Amino acid sequence: MTFVVSFISTLRSIGLTNHLFHIWMGAWALSWAIAFPTLLMVLPLVKKTTQALVKPR
Incomplete structure (x- = not known):
């Protein structure tokens, strides 16, 4: 999850650049x-x- 979120955030911040990776x-x-x-x-x-919210079967 952190892999994908950090990619989207980085891409949005700096765009497609040579140093993106x-x-x-x-x-x-x-x-x-x-x-x-x-x-x-x-x-x-x-x-x-x-456990408090879900009843066991």
Whole structure:
């Protein structure tokens, strides 16, 4: 997900340039480095909330 979102954001920001790939890879690395730890912190809360809202069969 971060791969696609960072590509769209980078492309929209700088357009099709010769350096698009390198700039995109830098943006992707940064976004992944932020998204993964965030996921690990938020996932337990999401699981608890889902279990509270969904009845088991």
